[in-house]
Amino acid sequence: MTESVVRALYGKAKSLNLSSKKINVVPECVSRLPNLSVLLLKNNSISALPNELLYLHHLVELNLGNNALKELPAVLGHLESLKKLYLFSNQITAVPPDVIDGLQNLVVLNLNHNHIRRLPPEIKSLTRLRHLSVLDNKLEEVPAELGHLTSLTEINFTSNHLPSLPVQLYQCKELTKLHVARNKLTSLPEGIKALTKLQVLDVAGNKLSMFPVEFDSLPLKELYHEDNRFVRCEPMSSVQDVEVLMLKELAARFVLQQDRDMSSLVHRMLPYYPPLPELLANGSCCALCLNPFLTTWLECVHFVSVNKETKIRSSKTIPVRAFLCSYKCFNTEGHSYYGVARK
Numbered sequence: 001m002t003e004s005v006v007r008a009l010y011g012k013a014k015s016l017n018l019s020s021k022k023i024n025v026v027p028e029c030v031s032r033l034p035n036l037s038v039l040l041l042k043n044n045s046i047s048a049l050p051n052e053l054l055y056l057h058h059l060v061e062l063n064l065g066n067n068a069l070k071e072l073p074a075v076l077g078h079l080e081s082l083k084k085l086y087l088f089s090n091q092i093t094a095v096p097p098d099v100i101d102g103l104q105n106l107v108v109l110n111l112n113h114n115h116i117r118r119l120p121p122e123i124k125s126l127t128r129l130r131h132l133s134v135l136d137n138k139l140e141e142v143p144a145e146l147g148h149l150t151s152l153t154e155i156n157f158t159s160n161h162l163p164s165l166p167v168q169l170y171q172c173k174e175l176t177k178l179h180v181a182r183n184k185l186t187s188l189p190e191g192i193k194a195l196t197k198l199q200v201l202d203v204a205g206n207k208l209s210m211f212p213v214e215f216d217s218l219p220l221k222e223l224y225h226e227d228n229r230f231v232r233c234e235p236m237s238s239v240q241d242v243e244v245l246m247l248k249e250l251a252a253r254f255v256l257q258q259d260r261d262m263s264s265l266v267h268r269m270l271p272y273y274p275p276l277p278e279l280l281a282n283g284s285c286c287a288l289c290l291n292p293f294l295t296t297w298l299e300c301v302h303f304v305s306v307n308k309e310t311k312i313r314s315s316k317t318i319p320v321r322a323f324l325c326s327y328k329c330f331n332t333e334g335h336s337y338y339g340v341a342r343k
């Protein structure tokens with residue numbers, strides 16, 4: 001091991017590979033290699049890093065995979081030039097906000113196979129991050145601030161304990177691969193069609209009952225969805241009486257309808273009542289008659305055949321959520337939307 005460092009010192013090395021050298025402690029002389037841009041320390045027994053590493057002002061890639069770290073060493077927060085950081089297969093339980101704050105140039109962050117329960121909201125400062133991988137940890141939630149990471153192209157949260165994903169995830173519009181298999185997801189947030197570049201989605205091994213509205217508009221090339229709790233198509237007949245809408249809903253539907261007409265008085269006046277457009281932004285439209293509604297709807301499902309070009313391991317027909325505006329629409333004949341009966 002010493003031999004490698006000595007050779008590196010003489011050669012003004014830009015990269016140093018001390019992987020699989022049975023190291024417990026990183027030799028201090030490593031910090032005297034100011035030109036170092038790649039430092040590989042994987043497959044050792046390192047449990048701490050010397051503070052002197054902060055002198056590595058040009059370090060771009062640091063691999064500490066398969067070591068004995070119990071936390072993210074504080075010195076990492078000073079390595080501002082780091083672009084790739086690998087910390088897989090350690091015993092890390094927490095990601096301290098101040099370390100994350102100092103890693104603003106990070107492009108790849110790999111925290112696979114650790115014991116992390118949560119990511120701090122400060123993760124929002126990693127605005128250049130493209131690959132985030134926290135596979136096989138103990139994540140119980142994902143912070144809404146993930147939505148600030150608009151450069152992300154790949155996220156891997158496979159094998160965690162996530163009961164849900166934040167809707168802000170859909171602000172990561174560059175996302176091409178989303179792996180959330182083997183969690184506890186009961187649904188995906190509405191609005192997924194915002195991920196217009198998503199090519200790979202792995203939701204296998206969750207508790208999903210259906211996919212969100214307009215899921216079938218995604219340009220997916222691969223979809224993995226086996227081992228969920230999808231609703232099956234077992235039609236039962238049911239007759240529903242027409243419901244009576246509350247005044248607020250009736251008014252909202254009228255305003256939403258009028259607002260579609262650019263020349264209407266309502267459309268022109270709305271900007272003068274700031275809380276209203278914000279409130280009405282939550283409105284949606286009926287899958288059948290296309291009329292708008294605000295908060296009262298019927299949750300339905302339709303069964304969609306996945307695009308032939310999409311690679312898929314199980315059923316090609318998937319249940320996708322749809323909203324209808326009223327029982328009047330639901331009771332009309334000739335459509336393929338089913339009400340959902342939960343046993």
Ligand SMILES: [Zn+2]
Binds near residue numbers: 286324326329
């Ligand atoms: Zn309708």
